[in-house]
Amino acid sequence: MALWGGRFAEPTDEDLRTLNDSIGFDRRLYREDIAGSQAWARALVGAGILSQDEADQIVSGLQQVLKEFDQATFELQPGDEDIHTAVERRLTELVGPVGGKLHTGRSRNDQVATDFRLWCMGACETIGARLRDLQEALVQRATDHQVTLMPGYTHLQPAQPVVLAHWLLSFFWMLQRDRDRLVVARNNAAVLPLGSGALAGTPLAVDRHAMAQELGFTSISQNSLDSVSDRDFVAETLFALALAGVHLSRLGEDVILYSNPLFGFFALDDRYSTGSSLMPQKRNADPLELARGKSGRLIGNLSGLLATMKGLPTAYNKDLQEDKEALFDSIDALNALLPVLTAVIHTLGINPDRMRAALDEEMLATDLADYLVAQGLPFREAHHAVGAAVRAAADAGLPLSQLPLPTLQGCHALFAADAREAFDFDKSVRSRDSAGGTAPAAVAKQLEAARSALEG
Numbered sequence: 001m002a003l004w005g006g007r008f009a010e011p012t013d014e015d016l017r018t019l020n021d022s023i024g025f026d027r028r029l030y031r032e033d034i035a036g037s038q039a040w041a042r043a044l045v046g047a048g049i050l051s052q053d054e055a056d057q058i059v060s061g062l063q064q065v066l067k068e069f070d071q072a073t074f075e076l077q078p079g080d081e082d083i084h085t086a087v088e089r090r091l092t093e094l095v096g097p098v099g100g101k102l103h104t105g106r107s108r109n110d111q112v113a114t115d116f117r118l119w120c121m122g123a124c125e126t127i128g129a130r131l132r133d134l135q136e137a138l139v140q141r142a143t144d145h146q147v148t149l150m151p152g153y154t155h156l157q158p159a160q161p162v163v164l165a166h167w168l169l170s171f172f173w174m175l176q177r178d179r180d181r182l183v184v185a186r187n188n189a190a191v192l193p194l195g196s197g198a199l200a201g202t203p204l205a206v207d208r209h210a211m212a213q214e215l216g217f218t219s220i221s222q223n224s225l226d227s228v229s230d231r232d233f234v235a236e237t238l239f240a241l242a243l244a245g246v247h248l249s250r251l252g253e254d255v256i257l258y259s260n261p262l263f264g265f266f267a268l269d270d271r272y273s274t275g276s277s278l279m280p281q282k283r284n285a286d287p288l289e290l291a292r293g294k295s296g297r298l299i300g301n302l303s304g305l306l307a308t309m310k311g312l313p314t315a316y317n318k319d320l321q322e323d324k325e326a327l328f329d330s331i332d333a334l335n336a337l338l339p340v341l342t343a344v345i346h347t348l349g350i351n352p353d354r355m356r357a358a359l360d361e362e363m364l365a366t367d368l369a370d371y372l373v374a375q376g377l378p379f380r381e382a383h384h385a386v387g388a389a390v391r392a393a394a395d396a397g398l399p400l401s402q403l404p405l406p407t408l409q410g411c412h413a414l415f416a417a418d419a420r421e422a423f424d425f426d427k428s429v430r431s432r433d434s435a436g437g438t439a440p441a442a443v444a445k446q447l448e449a450a451r452s453a454l455e456g
């Protein structure tokens with residue numbers, strides 16, 4: 001018989017039970033469910049519903065249930081519909097009828113919202129810490145490559161030279177914002193629903209602030225309808241995770257490209273690449289492809305939950321049970337992915353010679369235009385003149401730097417012999433020393449900022 005079976009003459013159909021039960025996945029909430037119930041039992045003493053002795057029995061009975069879950073000895077029974085009913089059923093077996101007093105003034109609606117908020121807070125912290133590990137790896141590798149030149153691309157076409165540390169740190173800042181978003185998501189989840197009852201509040205004089213404090217929430221919800229009903233904290237977390245996934249996917253895509261032999265900038269460590277069952281020479285970047293692939297799921301989990309929520313009438317509806325697997329799945333995906341990505345970055349083979357060899361003089365065309373600008377020419381005219389020089393070099397089959405001076409001067413009279421000095425990759429990079437630029441001097445400051453962001 002279900003916990004709520006009183007008004008039913010017949011037991012629930014087996015197929016409906018299979019559809020309805022959430023214990024298969026929400027048992028992951030056992031810690032939070034038990035902590036919430038212990039806080040509720042203490043609050044019931046204050047409300048005059050439980051004697052201190054009864055509350056003590058319930059709290060220690062729940063402690064026993066916790067132990068059973070921790071040691072994987074908890075035995076599920078057929079009527080255990082979800083984690084809340086399973087815990088209460090077992091508690092009552094352990095402590096007797098007094099266990100039946102625990103649910104006074106409470107509903108599974110405020111209970112599940114409480115559990116899931118707590119779980120979400122912990123998950124945000126875990127993912128934040130794992131993102132931080134990856135950031136540390138990026139900082140470490142950047143420290144050693146502050147003057148290692150590589151081609152920078154826009155539209156995936158060669159653009160301007162940059163230093164490798166600059167590329168590495170570009171992902172550091174994306175992940176920094178991801179961590180910031182997770183902190184916000186965590187803090188927005190830290191609002192206690194318990195005491196909201198099924199939807200209308202509870203007649204009991206429970207101290208909601210005390211429960212909030214005991215459980216680690218920073219405040220209590222102000223509207224019982226809202227707090228049993230909304231899952232915006234889940235959506236917000238899923239968004240933060242999805243966007244982190246997008247960043248990891250882009251990191252993955254770059255590493256996949258740069259470790260392709262046509263680029264040859266990177267070589268994945270043997271431990272973090274995979275082979276082909278057929279082609280003996282293959283070395284595949286599977287972890288990065290999985291970063292790219294899993295980001296699709298993370299986005300799907302967010303859009304799935306938003307779609308679930310959008311048409312719901314006020315207060316709790318069973319549709320909301322669908323919130324859990326989405327968040328569990330996104331968290332599981334990132335927990336599996338992040339340690340591997342961190343190791344990929346730590347162990348990534350870097351080939352500075354190949355990166356340097358991939359620099360093409362055309363990538364200094366902007367520097368040549370800057371030369372003309374330094375002579376007082378408006379940039380738009382300089383751009384045009386250098387464009388003509390690039391075309392002339394291509395027509396003559398020459399590298400841009402080997403174009404004879406008269407030809408160069410044919411493109412613009414302001415070109416003189418010292419124009420050749422523009423053809424210096426190191427100088428080009430050194431010149432981009434604006435704050436946040438790729439010049440080693442600017443990158444050194446960026447590294448410092450990154451290190452202090454890690455401490456903050």
Ligand code: ARG
Nearest residue numbers: 022082108109112316320321
């Ligand atoms: N398993 C349910 C969920 O995850 C718990 C809340 C059930 N509430 C109810 N009124 N049926 O949403």
